[in-house]
Amino acid sequence: MTNDADLRAAREAEGLSLARMARRTRFAKSYLSMVETGKRPVPTDVVAAYEQVLGFPLAADPGAPVRLAHEWLVSESPAALHLRSGRRIGRSLAAELESRVVELRHLDDVVSSADLLPAVSEELSTARELVREATYSDSTGKRLFTAVGELAQLAGWVAGDAGKLAEAQRFYLSGVDAANQARDRVLGAQLLSSLSYQIANTGNPRDAVLLARTAVMGAEGATPLVRALLLERLAWASAKSRDAEATWRALDEVDDAFAARGADEPEWVYWLNRAEIDVMAGRCLIQLGRPGEAEPLLSAAIETYPAEHAREVALYLSWLAESHARSGDLDAARETLARAQPFAEAMPSARTGDRLRAVRQACA
Structure with a gap:
């Protein structure tokens, strides 16, 4: 399993500064610094980004993200501990909650919505109770409400991916209220x-x-x-x-x-990043009847995605398959769907399942 020391050693061995690694991976320099110094867990998407920049693999434990999601669900959050103690909330707890939001957000890259949604929902529920029941300064309150809003956005996204659309909408709208409280x-x-x-x-x-x-x-x-x-x-x-x-x-x-x-x-x-933007442009081209122009954008973008991001790979392959189907090349569309299936099975998603079924129907 890759640890923080492995990341730093590999980066420094290649003569890369932290600032340069941040630019090349699109992660914030401050976040990478916390990961490399052991102040944050080492997410698999960070490992994958380092591997892409460095050009060689780093050992990673593929089961760690799912285990972490389950450990998160059964462990007690700092917010709950503070609520029981009845103490006034200070900056340290706000910082801890902010860090937990970041960690959960990165888990979404590599953990299925079914595994992650209970953990995110529980964290959001506890954070909401905290802002209702605890006492804190105006500046700390702004940070707490911001964290609640970010958790609500993540919960909405994960719930939507799980096919729970009404629940997702409720999460999003509750998050808007928190964002308003945070100004x-x-x-x-x-x-x-x-x-x-x-x-x-x-x-x-x-x-x-x-x-x-x-x-x-x-x-x-x-x-x-x-x-x-x-x-x-x-x-x-x-x-x-x-x-x-x-x-x-x-x-x-x-x-x-x-x-x-x-x-x-x-x-x-x-x-x-650029690949995400090109995928969206390709999707828009397909939607507007120009599938032939979408294919090179989608193909190039998909090549940049690490296998650990299985949901995104499966989704984007579904769009590539649709571009082939709408261009009349049904054999290429079916081959692309076959490529997508193992990724879809590795990280189940209602959204991915709906996409693949729709494209299969178009290829029938």
């Missing part, structure tokens, strides 16, 4: 944007467009990478609504925002 308009925009993405996929795309536009317009002070994420979801909702002009305009703005990204991006947008 964090950018976090509120992220929650509304996440809900718009769910609605675009499962509901009325026009409602999704309205929510996505609201998120973009309301995200005062958003960093470039956050703005790129919000615009991506606007592009997708527009594509689902068959509004080609709005889709291309939003995708152009995504590229501009991504090019302007800096080092001060929030941790929760760590996963948005």
Whole structure:
């Protein structure tokens, strides 16, 4: 199993500074520093990112993420301990809760929604009780409500992936309330944007467009990478609504925002990279009837994904299969679906299952 010392030793052996590794992996430098110094667990997605940059494998325990998710569920959170003690909440607990949110978020990359949702739900429930019952200063309260909002966003995302759409919507909307309490308009925009993405996929795309536009317009002070994420979801909702002009305009703005990204991006947008943006562009091209142009974007992006991110690999292969099917190459579509199946089985997801069934029907 890879530990923090292994990561640091491998990086330094290759002559890479921490700042350079952060730029090349798209993780925040501060987060990687905490991982390398043992202040945070070593997630498998960080190991995979280091392996991609370094060009050689690091030993990793594939069972560790799932075990960690279950250990999280059965262990007692610091928030619960503080509630029982009746003490006034200070900065140390806020920092601990923030760290737990980050760890759970990274577990979502490698743990199935069925395994992760109970842990996230329990953490969110305890955090909500904490902000209701405990006493704290205004500055600490802002951090606590922000953590609750981020947990609600993660819970909504995981619940949606598990096919629990009504529950996911409740999580998202409760998170907006927490973001308002924290006076964090950018976090509120992220929650509304996440809900718009769910609605675009499962509901009325026009409602999704309205929510996505609201998120973009309301995200005062958003960093470039956050703005790129919000615009991506606007592009997708527009594509689902068959509004080609709005889709291309939003995708152009995504590229501009991504090019302007800096080092001060929030941790929760760590996963948005060039490959993710190209996948979304490919999906929009398919949706708007241009599958041939989508295939090279999707193929190149899929090659960059580590096998540990099985859900994303399966999902993106489903879109590549659809691009083949809509271009009339059913044999290539079926071969791509066959490639996707082992990844889908490795990390079960209702969202992935729905996608694969839909594309199989198109290939029938």
